[in-house]
Structures are given as structure tokens and as C-alpha cells.
Amino acid sequence: MQRPLLEVKSLKKYFPIKSGILGRKVGHVKAVDDVSFTVNKGEILGIVGESGCGKSTTGKSILRLIEPTEGEITFNGQDITKLNTEELRKLRRDMQIIFQDPYASLNPRHTVEKIIGEPLLVHGMTSKVERSSRVKELLEVVGLSSYHASRYPHQFSGGQRQRIGIARALANNPQLIICDEPVSALDVSVQSQILNLMEKLRDEYHLTYLFIAHDLSVVKHISDRVGVMYLGRMVELTTKDKLYEEPKHPYTQALLSAVPDPDPDIKKERIILKGDVPSPENPPTGCAFHTRCPHAMDICKQKRPEFQAVENYHFVACHLYQDGVQ
8 A cells, every 4th residue: 555645633723712911821712623534645535524623723724834733744744743844845845725805815015926936035046047948838737828927816816816726736746735725716617627637736746635625516526535624623525426325424415415406306305414614612511513513412512523434435433334344
């Protein structure tokens, strides 16, 4: 078996809650609460879930843009949680991110040439001529023209700005790119263009993606495997075909039942969840989903289900499957 490119074990990120004049710590927001998964080389792993479930925090914690509270993050066999600032900076050549908002992530005072060229300069390409040539090459790769290098971010559309963000992420030939909802701020027609571009680049540059999104149809289009998160925890992980055809976890079943079908003759039974998503500041005991689950049992309120395999390559955290597959 080939070693995974990225291995995340028991990742936690708790944000402290402070109160009073002295700013005393009175609790924690459990944004990511014991998440484990692997990403193989050349794979696209999608992560889906409602807003606030910890998807983006997971992605940023893996890159240590946000320092994780606990857990191991192994990239290429190296535990990056133990690296110092200089070692981490060198490793960032191989790990990049595409941000959700293509305008907020680009400096409005810098030209496109400076935006894309900065990572090259940081990682040792001191020649201005070489940088300029590489920037123009990258712009052509992502579907823009070389003359765009002298323009500023406000002179581009949302889709073009995201192409600039992709070019910046590609600058130092990374192995892993974390895509933090890269198409959610774009029009539907532009979304498909960006997704097709990302698939093409994956094949050309042998990239690996961790693709974070809340749109299930987008994730189905681009991913090889899909993980579903709820309230900071991973509740299901399997291949995209298995997940969309045979969802096991009640939360996944409810999510998929809400996806509209383009065929008006197909009647689909909608699963309506009761109540609201609990606060990550004070999550429910046992299974975090038991307060809204139509199949909740007594054990769900008391004991947290293990995230374990119930079939080949199909992992679920649910008491319905703890003693064998239902």
C-alpha cells in the first residue's frame, strides 16, 4: 500500500471564549473536534457539511494558518505540527491554498504580476526576468493572457480573479492544494469553468486536492472520495459513488434528500430535520447529531460513536452500524 500524501489524526481546534474585564477563559468553541482522514497522492478528497461545521477550519489547521489545538498532521511522512517557523515556510512550497473569496484574498494595491510573483520571490527566485516569465506562463495556464500581468484585481471579474488565485497557488509547483470553497462565490456558469480548469490542472501537474464545499453537486462532480462533517466531527467518509447511492449516516441521508433533481418526474422523499444545529460552544453529549436524528436511541445520548469502517472504504460514526452493517 502506498503511503498517503496527507494523514490527519485526531485533529482538534478549540477557540477560547473569554469574558469579563480581565478576559478570563470561560469555555471553548469546538470548531474541529477529533477529525481523522487520509488523502492519497493524486486524489481529490471532498469535504462537505453545513456552514459552521468546521470544514474551513480543518483546511487552515492542516496548513497551520490556524494553529491546531491537538492532533497529528503528517505530510509526506513528516509531522508538520512539530516544525518550527523556518521549516514550515520551506514546506509551504508543497502545500498551498485557494481561498473562498477571490477578491478579499488578492491585495488590491498590487498588480497581478506582483501577486503571483511574490511566492516565487519568497522561495528563492530572485531574478525579476525569471519571475516575470513564470508569471506570464502561469497566466496562460489558467486561461488568462500574459498582458493581464500589469493589471490590478479590481479590473477583473470574479471568475478571472479566482483564476489569478489558482495561478498564485500553482507558482511553486505544490503537491497538495487545499481548496476552501473556491467556487461558492461565483456564478453557476463560471463555477463549471473553474472546476474543469482545476481537474485539467490536477492531471497536468499531478496535483492532490482537499476540496472543501457546501454544494453537494459540485463535490460530486470533482471528488474521488467525500467526507461529511457535522458540528466539528467527521460522520461519514467513502467514495463519491457509494456516498451518493448508499448514504449510511442519517445526516448524510438528510443532506442528499435536499439536493434538487433536474428530472421533474422523479419524486424524492425529503428528510426534514427537526431543530437547529447545536452550538459548538456546548455540543450535545454522545453523538452530536442525536438532537436532530430521526433514528436516535438512548445510547446516542450517552456514548460518542466511533468513526469506523462498516464496509470496504466506507467509514461511518453512527451507533446504527456499530454491531455490523444495517
